[in-house]
Amino acid sequence: MKQRLSVLFAVFFFLFTVSAQAADIKIGVLAKNGPAKALKKWAATGEYLTNKLGKSVKIVPLGFDKVNPAIEANDVDFFLVNSSMFVTAKVKFGASAIATMINSRQGQALDSFGGVIITTAYNDGINSIADLKGKSFMAVKKSSFGGWQMAYKTIKDQGLDPFKDFASMDFAGKHDNVVYAVQNEEAQAGTVRTDTLERMAASGAIAMEDFKIINKQSSTFPFVYSTTLYPEWPLAKTAATSDAVAQEVVAALKEIKKDDPAAQKAKIIGWVAPLDYGPVDELQKALSVGAYK
Numbered sequence: 001m002k003q004r005l006s007v008l009f010a011v012f013f014f015l016f017t018v019s020a021q022a023a024d025i026k027i028g029v030l031a032k033n034g035p036a037k038a039l040k041k042w043a044a045t046g047e048y049l050t051n052k053l054g055k056s057v058k059i060v061p062l063g064f065d066k067v068n069p070a071i072e073a074n075d076v077d078f079f080l081v082n083s084s085m086f087v088t089a090k091v092k093f094g095a096s097a098i099a100t101m102i103n104s105r106q107g108q109a110l111d112s113f114g115g116v117i118i119t120t121a122y123n124d125g126i127n128s129i130a131d132l133k134g135k136s137f138m139a140v141k142k143s144s145f146g147g148w149q150m151a152y153k154t155i156k157d158q159g160l161d162p163f164k165d166f167a168s169m170d171f172a173g174k175h176d177n178v179v180y181a182v183q184n185e186e187a188q189a190g191t192v193r194t195d196t197l198e199r200m201a202a203s204g205a206i207a208m209e210d211f212k213i214i215n216k217q218s219s220t221f222p223f224v225y226s227t228t229l230y231p232e233w234p235l236a237k238t239a240a241t242s243d244a245v246a247q248e249v250v251a252a253l254k255e256i257k258k259d260d261p262a263a264q265k266a267k268i269i270g271w272v273a274p275l276d277y278g279p280v281d282e283l284q285k286a287l288s289v290g291a292y293k
Contacts, residue, residue, distance in 0.1 A: 023058035025049070025245070027235075028067065028076035030085065033174075035061035041266050042080070048262040052252040064143050071095060074240045078249065083280045084145040084290055086234050091281070091291035094239035097274035098246045099253055101233045105195040105223070106202065109258075109269045111232050114225035115150035116197065117214040118182055119189040126189055129158045129215050136168040138178045138187035142289075145280075146193025147175055150227040153283050154215060179206060189214065194223045230283070231275035 027046065031038035038061035049057040062070055062079070070076050071089045079089070080101070089095040103110040119126040126135060132155065140147025148171070155162055162169050168187075172178045175192040179200060182190045200206045215226040235253070237246045253271040256263050263270060284290040 024055035025053070025057045025078070025249070026060050026076045027057065028060045028062045028070050028079035028081075030067060030079075030081040031061035031063055035063075044265040045256075045262045048256065048260065049249065049252055052255070053248055064141075068092070071238055074238050076238065077241045077245070078235055078237050080233060080235050082145040082233055083230055083277060084149055084284060085143065086236050087277055087280045087284055088290040089236065090277075095236045096239075097234035097236045097277060098250050099235045099271040099273065100231055100275045101235065102269040102272060103232050104258070104263075104267050104269050106198055108222045110195075110222075111272065111275060112221070112229040113146055113232060114194045114217075114221070114229045115146050115148075115154070115191050115227040116194055116224050117151050117154070117189065117191045117226040118179070118197070118211045119214060120182060120185065121210050121212045123188065123212065126212070126214065129155055129160065132162075132189055132214070133160060133165045134167050135188040136170070137162060137166045138170050138172050138181045138190035140175055140178055140192065141171045141173060144193075145230070147178070148191060149283060149287060149289060150193075150230065151191035152287055154227040156287065176200060176205070179211075183210060191226070194221070194225045194229075198223055228279065230280055231277060234274055234277065235271070 029038050029042050039059060042059045046057045046059040060070070060076055067079065067081055067085055068089065071079060071093050078098070081089070086095065086097060100111060103113070117129070125131060139151065142148060152162060170187065172181055175196045178190040178192050179196060181187045183206060197206070197208060197211060201208045213224045213226060217225050221229060256270045258269045284292050
């Protein structure tokens with residue numbers, strides 16, 4: 001059985017690779033939860049663009065460690081990654097943003113997102129960022145923009161170095177895992193991207209009142225947050241992709257309505273002209289990460 005599964009997987013991978021290579025347009029997508037989920041979410045967008053442009057458009061899932069090599073080698077024509085990863089590709093490989101995704105979270109249309117720093121509601125020893133000194137802390141992963149880098153910048157701006165001043169600095173790999181780690185007191189505090197708490201509460205996995213928001217900000221933004229808000233994920237083109245093709249893709253994407261299958265599957269509202277990613281560039285410089293590591 002294992003041998004048959006191995007053969008079937010090899011055949012599937014070969015066919016997928018051949019299909020992707022034969023495509024007129026290849027769009028790399030950060031597969032933060034694995035290739036299967038990335039295809040489930042974005043395949044409808046590829047089909048939409050194929051029908052709209054009259055050209056074969058394939059979605060190519062990319063792991064975190066595969067994004068930069070694919071962009072540098074021009075193995076994809078366009079790519080969709082988090083805002084910080086885009087800035088790295090812009091600085092290092094000459095990529096440029098062509099559109100910004102308007103996310104749909106808990107029924108809200110969002111063109112920006114942030115990070116939220118949390119502890120349990122019952123932890124009387126942590127009430128501010130300064131109180132994090134000497135405490136254990138959990139984040140998603142070092143390359144996670146909303147799940148680490150935003151909070152890292154906010155913490156550093158207030159005079160703390162997480163890698164020196166915290167009792168421990170660990171990474172859980174997924175946003176939900178960070179929330180559970182804090183809830184179960186495996187870490188005294190942690191950070192995730194905005195809307196994570198509300199999503200988990202809506203599903204019944206947690207209760208919002210069990211958590212305390214550190215450095216809580218106030219604005220019209222519909223979710224709790226602790227950091228600066230930054231623009232949502234961009235769709236970008238590689239340096240080798242022509243402006244003419246990019247304009248075709250952008251025009252088609254801007255016609256997507258929130259009730260179209262492409263938007264519904266991706267859980268977005270649609271696409272707009274690229275927002276200003278300058279603040280993301282400044283974050284990378286301040287933290288010496290990404291393009292400035």
